[in-house]
Amino acid sequence: VQPACINQEEDVTGQFGVAVGWGFTEDDDVSATLKAARMPVVSTTTCLEHDRDTFGQTLDSSLFCAGHTNGTTVCNGDSGGGLHVKRGNAWYIVGIVSFTAPREDQSLLCKKDSYAAFTNVVTFVPWLRNVTELLSLAEQGSVTVRDGLDADPTHRYPNYLPRLCGNFLVSRIVGGTPAKLFEFPWMALLAYRTELSDNTEYNCGGSLINKRYVLTASNCVYPKTPFQVRLGEHDLNSYKDCNPNDASDCAPPVQDVAIDYIVRHQQQDRRSKSNDIALIRLTREVSFDDHIQPICLPVTPALKEQKLQRYIVTGFGRTESFGDISNILLKATLPAVSKANCQQELGITLGESHLCAGSAKDGGDTCQGDSGGPLGYPVRYNGVRFVQFGVTSFGRACGVGASVYTDVANLMDWILANMQA
Structure with a gap:
């Protein structure tokens, strides 16, 4: 068990990273062992040209695209995992698996021949410093209550809310x-x-x-x-x-x-x-x-x-x-x-x-x-x-x-x- 370093480079486009996780495999089944896949970070332009319907309304400075379009990508179950780049003898986490393009069959499973969106870690470095400092002051076993961050109405924030919500079970x-x-x-x-x-x-x-x-x-x-x-x-x-x-x-x-x-x-x-x-x-x-x-x-x-x-x-x-x-x-x-x-x-x-x-x-x-x-x-x-x-x-x-x-x-x-x- 070792901590990863936090990336602080502004632009990682073109760099290759390794994504790891226990997500769905090519057989649409959860992996029993930890898997790793090497993939490049692609430009926003490349990502939008590939699939504007999925990424056009969400991609901003807080996200970037990575992966291949040949079937090597992250999938369901990998969300929250990191994309890591090796520099010297250290691994740096540059992105966090956020979402993938869904398949056309409405199954909500990942589209295997598409890029995936990752949270851009460097944009949250100030927030990470602030939060880790606050958490270090909290007593063990207590609940930390802190003030939130100011919201910029002009900024598009990642939407962590589920698509399937508010189910009104009228059949019952x-x-x-x-x-x-x-x-x-x-x-x-x-x-x-x-x-x-x-x-x-x-x-x-x-x-x-x-x-x-x-x-x-x-x-x-x-x-x-x-x-x-x-x-x-x-x-x-x-x-x-x-x-x-x-x-x-x-x-x-x-x-x-x-x-x-x-x-x-x-x-x-x-x-x-x-x-x-x-x-x-x-x-x-x-x-x-x-x-x-x-x-x-x-x-x-x-x-x-x-x-x-x-x-x-x-x-x-x-x-x-x-x-x-x-x-x-x-x-x-x-x-x-x-x-x-x-x-x-x-x-x-x-x-x-x-x-x-x-x-x-x-x-x-x-x-x-x-x-x-x-x-x-x-x-x-x-x-x-x-x-x-x-x-x-x-x-x-x-x-x-x-x-x-x-x-x-x-x-x-x-x-x-x-x-x-």
């Missing part, structure tokens, strides 16, 4: 009644240690956005910090969650995953509650199943500009931190409220990072939502998928009126800028 209907068990598989619960004992309490919600990240509110991670995330939960009082209409239809066990570190918005204002958002990185990838799936985020211009008349909020009965919660996952449909009406109703000034929903007269309120939990709705996006538009932030007492959510579309650049592969 028994006797004409929706089976609530698998309805919101992206719901997360944040676990905290109680102050006077070593017991666990669940005081905030979140949403799973890929295999390593949970989106939540900044007020859920500071000043009190969670240590673990629970996924796939439906009834806290039940060891095994089953469909009330079909006892044989049960969910697999929940997944309790430790937290690696937390990134909260560096411009979060606790007084105005603006930019109330945070990312939780898990210590390992979670396994997707019917009861654990990622939610979609508004990544496209059309989704960012979407104007909805209503939303769905989910949670275990929380609107403020550290109080009683419901044992069963709840949902409520809320009408959208204009920012002007919301400001007038609440008597506060709202910023660009806020959106409002809920109405006392319609019987909907955020009493059924966790702080940090998702506000979303099924919309047309690669079919019909459930997209998250808000993060539950704050509101008045139950049934009083509108509540305020963090506007996810407004902060998409920040989210992408602070995610890693």
Whole structure:
């Protein structure tokens, strides 16, 4: 076991590197042994001329292309592995496997006769220095909470969000009644240690956005910090969650995953509650199943500009931190409220990072939502998928009126800028 050196050369085009991994082989099967492949770094022009459909919208200074078009390339299962260049007696990591071109058969497997995209390590050297310095100061066994990086709206960040997200399992209907068990598989619960004992309490919600990240509110991670995330939960009082209409239809066990570190918005204002958002990185990838799936985020211009008349909020009965919660996952449909009406109703000034929903007269309120939990709705996006538009932030007492959510579309650049592969 030895560390690799970090490349600091600006341009590695034309250099040959070695990619290693246990990814899919030419037989479309995962390799049982560590494989290595030697491949050149090619110019952006060459890459775009080869496959503009795959690389045209994503290739920028943070990525480069490498590989051969004769079948020697990286594939599924190699993501996160390095491309290494030998200089003298040392190996330097110049790139990290990011993505490959998909096949035309919609199998999502790599296209063997195409280049692959690698994260350009040199562009992240300042960030690496900053993060490693912060992590070295963290106490062993504790969760590091740090401020995020500023997002540049003109920069195109790598999209680490899965294509298959927001699956609305409408087929799970028994006797004409929706089976609530698998309805919101992206719901997360944040676990905290109680102050006077070593017991666990669940005081905030979140949403799973890929295999390593949970989106939540900044007020859920500071000043009190969670240590673990629970996924796939439906009834806290039940060891095994089953469909009330079909006892044989049960969910697999929940997944309790430790937290690696937390990134909260560096411009979060606790007084105005603006930019109330945070990312939780898990210590390992979670396994997707019917009861654990990622939610979609508004990544496209059309989704960012979407104007909805209503939303769905989910949670275990929380609107403020550290109080009683419901044992069963709840949902409520809320009408959208204009920012002007919301400001007038609440008597506060709202910023660009806020959106409002809920109405006392319609019987909907955020009493059924966790702080940090998702506000979303099924919309047309690669079919019909459930997209998250808000993060539950704050509101008045139950049934009083509108509540305020963090506007996810407004902060998409920040989210992408602070995610890693």
